Amino acid sequence: MKENKKLKKFGSLLVASSLLAGVLAGCGAGDDSTSSEGGSSSGGGSSDGDTIKIGANLELSGNVASYGSSIGVGAELAVKEINDAGGIDGKKIELIKVDNKSENSEATAAAIKLATQDKVVAMLAPATSGNTVATVQIANNNKIPIVTGSGTAPNITVNDDGSVNEYAFRTCFIDPFQGIVAANFAAGELDAKNVAIFADNASDYAKGLAKSFKETITKNGGTVVKEEAYVAKDTDFRTQLTNIKAANPDFIFIPGYYEEVGLIVKQAREMGITVPLMGADGWDSPTLVELAGADALNNTFITNHYSAEDPDQKIQDFVTAFKAANSDKAPDAFNALGYDTIYYIADAIKRAGSTDGEAIKNQLAETKDLSLVTGTFSVDENHNPIKTATVLEFKDGKQVFNSKVNP
Numbered sequence: 001m002k003e004n005k006k007l008k009k010f011g012s013l014l015v016a017s018s019l020l021a022g023v024l025a026g027c028g029a030g031d032d033s034t035s036s037e038g039g040s041s042s043g044g045g046s047s048d049g050d051t052i053k054i055g056a057n058l059e060l061s062g063n064v065a066s067y068g069s070s071i072g073v074g075a076e077l078a079v080k081e082i083n084d085a086g087g088i089d090g091k092k093i094e095l096i097k098v099d100n101k102s103e104n105s106e107a108t109a110a111a112i113k114l115a116t117q118d119k120v121v122a123m124l125a126p127a128t129s130g131n132t133v134a135t136v137q138i139a140n141n142n143k144i145p146i147v148t149g150s151g152t153a154p155n156i157t158v159n160d161d162g163s164v165n166e167y168a169f170r171t172c173f174i175d176p177f178q179g180i181v182a183a184n185f186a187a188g189e190l191d192a193k194n195v196a197i198f199a200d201n202a203s204d205y206a207k208g209l210a211k212s213f214k215e216t217i218t219k220n221g222g223t224v225v226k227e228e229a230y231v232a233k234d235t236d237f238r239t240q241l242t243n244i245k246a247a248n249p250d251f252i253f254i255p256g257y258y259e260e261v262g263l264i265v266k267q268a269r270e271m272g273i274t275v276p277l278m279g280a281d282g283w284d285s286p287t288l289v290e291l292a293g294a295d296a297l298n299n300t301f302i303t304n305h306y307s308a309e310d311p312d313q314k315i316q317d318f319v320t321a322f323k324a325a326n327s328d329k330a331p332d333a334f335n336a337l338g339y340d341t342i343y344y345i346a347d348a349i350k351r352a353g354s355t356d357g358e359a360i361k362n363q364l365a366e367t368k369d370l371s372l373v374t375g376t377f378s379v380d381e382n383h384n385p386i387k388t389a390t391v392l393e394f395k396d397g398k399q400v401f402n403s404k405v406n407p
Contacts, residue, residue: 051094052087052355054079054345055114055123057135057146062102063232063259066285067127067334071149072097074338075124077325082342088350093342100126104134111135115142121355122147122345125168127334128257129153129175129205132168139167143357145364147171147345149337150281150305152178153204157383167357169364169383171341171374173407175205178280178303179212181389181405182253185301187220189403190276192251194225196244198237198264200256201229209255209280217253225249230260237264241271250275257282262291269296281305284333284399294397301402304390305333306374309401318373333374340372 056075059068075095083092096118100107107126114120115138123139125132125148132151139146147169148156154175157168186192195217200206214224226247228240241264244252252268254261254277261283268277269292277300284304289297308319308330318339322331331339347370348363349355367379377385391402 050087050091052091052349053094053096053118053120054342055111055118055120056095056097057100057107057110057114057123057126057131058097059102059127059131060097060099062100064102064128064257066258066287067150068100068102070285070332070334071124071127071338071341073326074149074322074331074335074340075342077322077335078339078342078346080325081321082346088346089353093346095342096120100131102128102131104130107131107134108138111138111146115139115144120144121349121357122360124149124338124341124345125151125156125170127151129156129208130203132156133204136165136168140165143167143361145169145345145348145357145361147341147364149341150334152281153208154382155204164382167361169344169379171337171344171372171377171385172281172305173387173389174384175208175280176212177389177407179209179214179255180216181303181391182209182278182280182301183213183216183220183222184405185303185391185403186251186253186276186278187217187222190251192217192222192276194223194247194249195251195253196226196228196247196249197224198228198230198240198244198252198254200232200260202231203256205257205282206255210253213253213255230256230264232257232260234260235263237267238271241268241273245271245273252277254279255282258285258288259291262288265292265296265300269293274299276301278302281333286332289394289397294394297394297397300394302392302394302399303405304392304399306336307390307392307399307401308332309399310390310404314371315373336373340374343372344370 058072059065079093079095098110100110123146125146127150129151132148145167150172152172152175197210199210226244280303283302348360352359352363375387377387386407389405392399393402
């Protein structure tokens with residue numbers, strides 16, 4: 001996987017200024033210098049002089065490096081915009097990135113490093129649900145808020161016993177919502193009656209999506225005619241696909257991550273499976289098209305957090321700024337979520353008037369009607385944002401905006 005590219009400078013801050021107006025009003029001016037020394041306070045790290053340290057515990061290598069890298073690029077753009085506009089009360093953000101290598105144990109180690117050595121005041125949590133769950137206890141123990149941009153499993157913020165993880169938050173919607181949206185879309189827009197589910201059996205993310213999809217499609221009058229499973233890093237899915245094909249479904253739901261999904265779609269089409277296929281935000285990677293092929297992805301759909309083709313002015317301003325900073329590359333959903341996560345954290349620090357972890361945590365929890373690229377949201381009692389979802393369709397290898405779905 002490619003490493004993050006350094007953001008190129010762009011000449012106009014008009015877009016940044018408009019985005020900052022509703023989020024960080026009143027920020028003062030400052031220079032671009034940052035400090036590398038660590039500080040400490042009750043409840044997390046602290047700002048050093050003119051610097052506020054925010055950690056980024058991301059998948060920059062390994063199986064899902066595309067996610068973490070994209071979140072990191074989006075986060076870097078937000079940091080640049082905020083710092084260029086004067087920072088947070090005159091203090092510049094220093095983003096400290098650590099590669100968790102797409103592994104749970106490495107994610108835990110990265111969280112410990114950021115909390116105890118780098119003394120960050122808050123963290124961008126990993127991109128995947130499993131890796132984020134592996135960091136929650138570190139956040140709670142050190143009283144340092146973590147915010148995942150794309151970890152959609154409910155148990156990141158709420159434990160099985162119903163207790164809320166005090167220092168864990170997210171800027172994405174949760175798996176049950178994606179599963180519900182996918183099932184309603186399949187039944188309402190694609191007239192699906194007999195469906196199959198092919199899910200990653202080792203992934204909390206995939207299992208959560210499969211569960212909510214199955215419950216909703218059944219309530220909608222549909223029938224699940226076949227369920228099959230695979231495990232991450234599998235490469236041959238023909239046996240399971242043969243079983244699915246024999247059940248003659250008119251729609252297949254495939255919750256999972258792009259590395260396996262790309263091969264599943266490719267092999268399904270090679271086997272003559274032509275029915276609509278659908279997944280969720282785990283499909284969102286340029287690598288998916290490389291693995292599956294553009295033709296194979298025709299008649300496939302995903303639920304996602306945003307679309308670069310959405311005509312909303314805030315989204316189009318972001319797309320313009322991102323392209324200017326990234327060689328005219330259009331931002332994907334993970335870029336947008338990384339960008340929004342920084343603005344969400346910065347807004348909470350601004351309102352807290354402090355870099356104390358508990359103060360930041362309280363403001364994250366009290367966020368109301370925050371207008372960001374992936375939607376305007378308020379945070380509920382379970383630390384989840386209430387926001388819209390987007391349905392995208394693949395056409396000749398490109399994601400095309402289909403519709404928005406409100407919570």
